[in-house]
Amino acid sequence: MTTDIPPVAAPDKKPHIPVLLRPLLRECAPIHGRWLDGTFGAGGYTKGLIAEGAEMVYGVDRDPLAHEMAQSWINEPPYAGKIKLVLGTFSKLDDYASDLDGVVLDLGVSSMQLDIAERGFSFMRDGPLDMRMSQDGMTAAEFVNTADEGEIAAVLFHYGEEKQSRKIARAIVKDRTEKAPFETTLQLAGLIERLLPRKKPGQSHPATRTFQAIRIAVNDEFGELIEGLEAAERALKPGGQLAVVSFHSLEDRVVKRFLQQRASTGGGGSRYAPVQEAKTPGFEQLSKAIGPDEDELVDNPRARSARLRVARRTDAPALDVDRSDLGLPKSVVSSR
Structure with a gap:
């Protein structure tokens, strides 16, 4: 069917284009019944x-x-009576609905959050160093102003894959102690830009990985993701579809390994676990990771790192996954 869908208008009046929407609708077709959009x-x-x-x-x-x-x-038509809004996190999605025909999870930060300076997500716009999706809990400023050097370095390295994590963490602690606490996005971005000047024109901003890592930590995004995938398995009916759009290599790795675990029947074994209990697969993987095509990249450059994975629920009982095998740093696995 593939209906033309207009971009969504946000407070800044710019159109926000859902990433990988057309391939998602194509892979999940035919779409019917009750769905849950976990990141509305x-x-x-x-x-x-x-x-x-x-x-x-x-x-x-x-x-x-x-x-x-x-x-x-x-x-308003055609949406009146067809949408039920829920203020909450997708990690608890099975508390909000069950027997679903589909679940869609769009991970990471939304365009509208990036484009509103007051939310503090963007290193390109000056605003309070906040980054909280729910607008409550610990802010990014509180994290960088109170965490010790080792914790900051670990977050930048594990969540942002930042190779200069120790150098940046050391400079953050030094500046907050000798100059002033961090309060704004450009204050932190400026420090990193001085530490890591871009070697070539066109390279990504040096603060990209740091801001990403702090945002993930402040919002517990990996913990939310794992619990959300498990909740989706519980909430989907047999034949229901799970579609996940990720923007971060670690996010995509978690989704990939989760689906591999739950699409596996067990067996194989190793010298540590020579006999593995056979399990009925909870999902059938429908495709490999799908990225944006050239047309989408022209329309929406933010889609360049996006990956879509789609799987279909079987009638097997839902099970918890082995979180130690999802590709996350040990500190993340042990804290959940």
Whole structure:
């Protein structure tokens, strides 16, 4: 069916384009019944699902701004009566709905959050160093101003894959002690830019990995992801589909290994575990990772690192996964 779906307008009035929406709708076709959009944002995936045949979509988002923005359109045709908003996290999605025909998870930070300086996600716009998706809990400023050097370095290295993590952490502690605590995004971005000047024009901003890592830590994004995948398995009916869009290599690794575990029947074994209990697969993987095509990259450069994975639920009982085998740093696995 593949209906034309207009971009979603956000508070800055710029269009926000849902990443990999068309391949997601294509891989999940035919779309029908009850779906859950675990990262509702500006509503782009929900609009696409309804346009393609979904009868009801549960729109879950921890950001109160997403709920406020949606009031201008969710009660208008063709969406009236087809969307139920839930203020919460997708890690608890099976508390909000069950027997679902599909679950969509769009990981990471939304365009509307990046584009609003006051939210503190972007190193390109000056604003308070916040980064909280839910607008409560520890801020990014509180983290960089109170965590010790070792903890900051570990977060930057493990969550942002930042090779200069120790150098940056040392400079953060030195500046907050000798100059002033960090309060704004450009204050932190400027420090990193001085430490790691770009060697070539066109290279990504040197603060990219640091901001990503701190955002992941502040919002417990990996913990949310693992629990969300397990919750999706519990909430989906047999034949229901799980579609996950990730933007970070570690996120994609977690999704890939989760689906590998739950699509496996066990067996094999090793010298440490020569006999493995056979398990009925909980998912059938429908495709390998799908990235953006050239047309999408022209329309939406932010899609360049995005990867889509889609799987179909079987009728097997839902099981917890072995988190130690999901490719996360040990500190993340042991803290959950």
